[in-house]
Amino acid sequence: MSTSLNRNALLLVALRLTAALSFASPNLPMTPNPLLTESTLPYHLPPFELIKDEHFAPAFAQGMAEDLRENEAIANNPEKPTFENTIVAMERAGQLLERTDRAFGILTGSLTNPTLLKLEADLSPKQAAHRDAIRLNPALFARVQALYNARDTLGLDAESKRVLWRYYKDFVRAGAQLSDPDKTKLKTLNSELAVLQTKFSQNVLKEVVDSAVLVDTRAELAGLTDAQIAAASAAAKTANHEGKLLVRLQNTTGQPSLDSLADRALRRKIMEASLARGSRGGEFDNREVVARIARLRAERAALLGYASHAAYQLDEQTAGSVDTVNQLLAQLAPPAVANARREAAAMQAIVDAEKGGFQIAAWDWDFYAEKVRKERYAFDESQLKPYFELRRVLVDGVFYAATKLYGITFKERTDLKGYSPDMFVFEVFNADGTPLGLFLGDYYARPNKRGGAWMNAYVPQSGLLGDKPVIANHLNIPKPPAGEPTLLTWDEVKTAFHEFGHALHGLFSDVKYPRFSGTSVPRDFVEFPSQVNEMWRDWPEVLSHYARHYQTGAPLPQELLNKVAAAAKFNQGYMTTELVAANVIDQAWHQLKADTVPGADGVVAFETAALQRAGLDFAPVPPRYRSTYFSHSFAGGYSAGYYSYFWSEVLDADTVEWFKTHGGLTRANGDRFRQLLLSRGGSQDAMQMFRDFTGGNPDIKPLLQRRGLDHPVAGAK
Numbered sequence: 190m191s192t193s194l195n196r197n198a199l200l201l202v203a204l205r206l207t208a209a210l211s212f213a214s215p216n217l218p219m220t221p222n223p224l225l226t227e228s229t230l231p232y233h234l235p236p237f238e239l240i241k242d243e244h245f246a247p248a249f250a251q252g253m254a255e256d257l258r259e260n261e262a263i264a265n266n267p268e269k270p271t272f273e274n275t276i277v278a279m280e281r282a283g284q285l286l287e288r289t290d291r292a293f294g295i296l297t298g299s300l301t302n303p304t305l306l307k308l309e310a311d312l313s314p315k316q317a318a319h320r321d322a323i324r325l326n327p328a329l330f331a332r333v334q335a336l337y338n339a340r341d342t343l344g345l346d347a348e349s350k351r352v353l354w355r356y357y358k359d360f361v362r363a364g365a366q367l368s369d370p371d372k373t374k375l376k377t378l379n380s381e382l383a384v385l386q387t388k389f390s391q392n393v394l395k396e397v398v399d400s401a402v403l404v405d406t407r408a409e410l411a412g413l414t415d416a417q418i419a420a421a422s423a424a425a426k427t428a429n430h431e432g433k434l435l436v437r438l439q440n441t442t443g444q445p446s447l448d449s450l451a452d453r454a455l456r457r458k459i460m461e462a463s464l465a466r467g468s469r470g471g472e473f474d475n476r477e478v479v480a481r482i483a484r485l486r487a488e489r490a491a492l493l494g495y496a497s498h499a500a501y502q503l504d505e506q507t508a509g510s511v512d513t514v515n516q517l518l519a520q521l522a523p524p525a526v527a528n529a530r531r532e533a534a535a536m537q538a539i540v541d542a543e544k545g546g547f548q549i550a551a552w553d554w555d556f557y558a559e560k561v562r563k564e565r566y567a568f569d570e571s572q573l574k575p576y577f578e579l580r581r582v583l584v585d586g587v588f589y590a591a592t593k594l595y596g597i598t599f600k601e602r603t604d605l606k607g608y609s610p611d612m613f614v615f616e617v618f619n620a621d622g623t624p625l626g627l628f629l630g631d632y633y634a635r636p637n638k639r640g641g642a643w644m645n646a647y648v649p650q651s652g653l654l655g656d657k658p659v660i661a662n663h664l665n666i667p668k669p670p671a672g673e674p675t676l677l678t679w680d681e682v683k684t685a686f687h688e689f690g691h692a693l694h695g696l697f698s699d700v701k702y703p704r705f706s707g708t709s710v711p712r713d714f715v716e717f718p719s720q721v722n723e724m725w726r727d728w729p730e731v732l733s734h735y736a737r738h739y740q741t742g743a744p745l746p747q748e749l750l751n752k753v754a755a756a757a758k759f760n761q762g763y764m765t766t767e768l769v770a771a772n773v774i775d776q777a778w779h780q781l782k783a784d785t786v787p788g789a790d791g792v793v794a795f796e797t798a799a800l801q802r803a804g805l806d807f808a809p810v811p812p813r814y815r816s817t818y819f820s821h822s823f824a825g826g827y828s829a830g831y832y833s834y835f836w837s838e839v840l841d842a843d844t845v846e847w848f849k850t851h852g853g854l855t856r857a858n859g860d861r862f863r864q865l866l867l868s869r870g871g872s873q874d875a876m877q878m879f880r881d882f883t884g885g886n887p888d889i890k891p892l893l894q895r896r897g898l899d900h901p902v903a904g905a906k
Contacts, residue, residue: 224248224289230605231616232627232659233648235292237608242304245293249312252286253319259283260323263332270332272343276353280653280702290316295645299663300608301394301637310387317383321376324363333357348872352702355871362505364493371492378489385482390639390824392473396466397438397818398636399473402459404434412449414571419670438463439665440640440818442767442811445678448555448570453547460552467817468793475817477789479778482823487783499779499829506713506830507876511780514832518776520889521835522769522803524898528762529810535561551811558760566756568749570678577682578739579632579666579675586682586735587689588615590725594859595693596620599628607631607661611668617696626650626696629661632675632685633668639820640665642684644691644719649706650698658707660695662688674739679753683726690722691715697867705871712830714875716837717844718867724845727753728854758897763810765896770805770812772832775822779829792816835892840879842891847883 223239225248230236259282266274293312297305323329336343337357340350364375403425404410410418418434425435436446442463450456467475486498495501499511508514536549536557549557563569588599598618605614611633617625629647648659664684669675677685694715695707708715725731736745777799778786787795796816800806814821821827851858865882880886893899 222248224292225251232657234605234627234659235647238606240292245289245308248289252289256283256286257322260329264326264329270335272336272345272349272353275332275336276356280704291647295647296608299631299638306391313383313387314380317379318376321379324360325365325372330360330365333360348701351872352704355704375489375492378485382482382485385478386825389475389478390820392467392475393440393818393820394639396473397440397640400438400462400466402436402462403430404436409452409455410434412451413446416669416673420667423670440820441813442815443555447552448559450556456552456556464811464815476792479792479816479823480786480789483778483781484783484786486779487781487786491783497780497782499776502829506711508713508836514776517832517835518769518772521765521898522805525762525765525769526804526807528897529766529807532760532762533809549809551809554763554809562756562759566752568752572749573679574676575738576736576745577677579677581735581737582677582682582685586731587685589734590731591693593854595863596856597625624657626658626660628692631661632664632666634665638665642688644688644695646695646707649703651703651706652701654703658695658698660692662692664688676739683723686723686726687719690719693722694718694867697863698870699868700870700872707870709871711875712827713833713836716833717840720837720841721844724848730854761896765898766805766807766810767813770800771814773799773803773805774812774816774819775829775831839887839889839892842895843883843887846891
């Protein structure tokens with residue numbers, strides 16, 4: 190029996206029992222814990238109506254203890270290691286912990302509260318220690334390694350052989366081959382990183398709320414719609430500022446209100462509040478957290494034998510190397526900034542014609558971009574919104590395209606509930622009427638919901654476990670006042686199609702092993718299918734089906750549609766520049782060696798210098814995220830991987846061209862995409878799946894053409 194595993198097990202169980210006692214509410218009667226047994230709802234949908242805050246700590250304690258016992262039994266099995274008694278056994282282990290962790294992650298991301306935030310902070314180092322107790326156990330790794338070394342003699346099918354390779358690589362990357370002293374050091378690094386990443390994430394959420402801009406009079410909000418002003422009034426009332434108005438911030442640098450607000454001083458105040466988040470001092474300042482995370486990640490990478498954290502991360506990705514990513518960004522930055530400067534010049538011409546007497550600044554960009562759009566294309570975004578009512582976009586657009594392409598159908602299940610009354614649930618069926626899974630939607634923003642948009646697998650598909658998928662999309666669309674329709678911007682429509690592309694990846698998953706389910710693919714491949722799905726947003730047959738006036742039902746006028754098409758590349762200099770800038774920041778931090786990471790006082794200067802070196806120090810276009818609120822990078826997930834959106838867009842643009850040249854929205858094309866790519870999760874090499882579908886290697890030219898970066902910009906400075 191493994192002494193090290195037993196020692197970790199005893200320590201961790203003790204810690205978890207302490208956590209359970211700490212977070213159970215002594216003044217509340219303990220209700221039966223629904224997390225401890227598999228949900229009896231259709232498709233094992235989590236029973237959100239029954240789950241209480243006090244259920245999580247004991248469920249985590251029991252789940253971790255069970256997972257450790259199960260893995261200890263595998264490690265110390267006296268029988269010779271076999272694929273079934275080792276790899277399959279590990280795939281089956283820890284189901285209570287997985288179920289609890291998924292439900293906890295869903296709620297902390299979308300409906301958090303002080304109790305859950307406190308528990309999240311307490312759990313993060315314990316979860317890191319739990320993972321290390323398994324991945325750094327020598328007896329367990331010895332069994333995996335023995336099977337891996339004999340892999341060609343085991344008679345495994347392709348998916349089983351790949352999951353064996355995946356387990357071996359997971360253990361090695363987790364430090365299984367390190368010496369005992371280095372394993373101890375690695376555990377310390379992982380524990381501190383888990384704490385810091387959780388702290389960063391929570392600080393970002395709190396700063397978004399704390400940085401909201403309070404406005405005294407309705408007149409200052411001139412330019413906003415009545416519904417937007419009513420929402421600002423309601424937000425102020427909720428925050429105990431009765432009689433005032435509150436402009437809430439989103440997590441990105443740019444803010445939705447900046448394209449409409451006529452008051453330049455207020456625009457500046459909002460933009461400066463956004464840019465200052467996490468670096469303005471106070472309780473939620475993230476500068477020290479950023480510097481410490483970067484240093485610890487660099488130390489961990491060196492311990493594992495990598496030149497940098499970026500090198501460690503990219504070893505797992507389809508891009509393959511730091512040099513490849515740097516070349517991609519270097520290819521995009523100069524034409525993007527050149528186009529942005531040209532766009533700024535067009536705006537400056539309007540400012541000068543109006544005798545504004547100022548130079549275009551970051552807080553002016555969206556406002557004057559809309560003026561240029563009106564002047565150049567004779568329309569503005571507000572003309573489109575009445576044609577994009579949320580429910581219609583979803584049912585008659587997003588679902589309609591999926592039905593045409595894949596034959597799947599949707600039936601609303603009002604008998605099933607999410608965690609919020611604003612959510613909806615649809616059952617999804619294959620073309621032959623057989624059940625495929627469930628789809629949930631949570632589309633509205635809330636102060637206790639993290640920013641951005643994402644997909645979650647509430648229940649991942651698995652042939653081994655017999656689970657069908659339960660998949661959800663989460664957006665952050667401002668909720669209108671009661672009785673008002675939810676009208677989307679053109680960009681929000683794009684996001685709805687994008688996130689449903691992720692949902693399709695999860696719903697169509699048809700793999701045996703949970704390790705490969707759905708979006709369990711390289712980080713720089715995961716955005717590829719979702720970006721492909723964006724193409725149906727303006728596909729004529731789809732657009733004409735959902736773009737209807739919310740009051741009259743009249744279709745989007747062809748004249749306006751033509752203007753939208755003509756403006757497709759409008760403002761792409763800005764949008765590409767802000768994204769490349771964020772990518773450069775992400776890579777700059779994560780290509781450092783530990784001894785070159787600046788301290789907290791140098792965080793802002795380091796970021797500024799990185800942008801200057803890349804030629805991206807163009808003040809009117811700040812990065813989409815600054816370091817101190819860059820959750821993709823510093824709360825985990827996309828660290829050294831934010832480039833994935835561009836890399837996936839290279840693959841996506843190529844694939845869109847394939848669809849267009851092969852007939853577009855047809856069942857044959859959809860079935861091919863589903864069969865060769867969407868259904869296979871991580872069970873095959875990602876780039877091989879891409880080549881199998883498109884018939885060739887990716888080419889950057891379609892991406893450059895799409896973003897208007899395929900030729901020099903005339904007159905650019």
